[in-house]
Amino acid sequence: MEKSLNELPADAAGNMSISVQGLKGRQSVRATFRLPEKTIQLLALMARQLGLQQKSLFDQLMEDSSVLQQVAASVPSASALSGRTRQKTFVLSKRSLEILDRVSRRQNIPRDLLVEISILRxxxxxxxxxxxxxxxxxxxxxxxxxRKQLVKLAADTEQQLGSEDQASMLVRDVSDVLEENLCELEAILEKGQAIEQYEKLREHS
Structure with a gap:
């Protein structure tokens, strides 16, 4: 027989209350910060490289208040914020935003600067x-x-033994496997092209 919330033991009800608060903290909110372009790109690129949603990565950087306080303490002054900046709106959890605001006030450091230094981690x-x-x-x-060597080897083998010879077929199989793996590697490299673009961005910033 199911029990209502009022019939549950006090400790169980308390645990449920904590869980509800945790869920509320996970609600998504939007917040706008003014950051250097290279910092914005760093967050976006790393989220892509790590296979994470940008919100998830942002939350991981902001949700540990003790780490965030250490980050804030490491900043000498607000003058550390340098270079051209632009406004950028992020989606983050309500909990992350609350922690960010609290640490910013407590450490007397601009919120934008705290976000920038955190992303630079x-x-x-x-x-x-x-x-x-x-x-x-x-x-x-x-x-x-x-691959070039295998193509030549396959051609030479077929010329000497014929295309239906087992040795010729083995060489072709090796060549085909290499071709497939080469295509997979090229897909990985294409994904990593953004890394090269980020390097150029840092050089010109």
């Missing part, structure tokens, strides 16, 4: 992704060179 992750992208480009060149 992604730079080491970006650096690692850039390094991976460069290594993938080198691998791509090596695989293209290997």
């Amino acid at each position: 992604l730079l080491p992750v970006m650096s690692a992704e850039q390094d991976k992208h460069r290594k993938r480009l080198l691998l791509h060149n090596k695989m293209k060179s290997l």
Whole structure:
């Protein structure tokens, strides 16, 4: 038989109340900040690279109040906010916005600056992704060179043994597998082109 909320033990009702508050904190809200273009692009790019929604990544950066306070304490002054900025509206959880506002007031630091410095915590992750992208480009060149060798080997083998020979078919199979993997790698590299664009953006900012 189902019980109503009033019939539940006090601790159970209390736990349900906490859960409801947690759900309310997850409600999405919109907030506008003034940030440098490279900071806006950094957040968008890293969300894409990590396969996350931008809101989820933004929330992860803002929802830990203790970390956010450490970030705020590391900023020497409001003058740290430099360069040209523009307004950008983000979707974030209500909880993230409340924590952001609270830390901003408590630490006496502009909210925009706090958001910027928090997003810049992604730079080491970006650096690692850039390094991976460069290594993938080198691998791509090596695989293209290997493909040329396999194409020649397949042609030579067919000329010597015939196209229906088992050895000829094995070489063709190896060549086909390499071609498929090369296409997959090129798709990964295409996804990483935004990393190259971000590098150019930082160079010209």
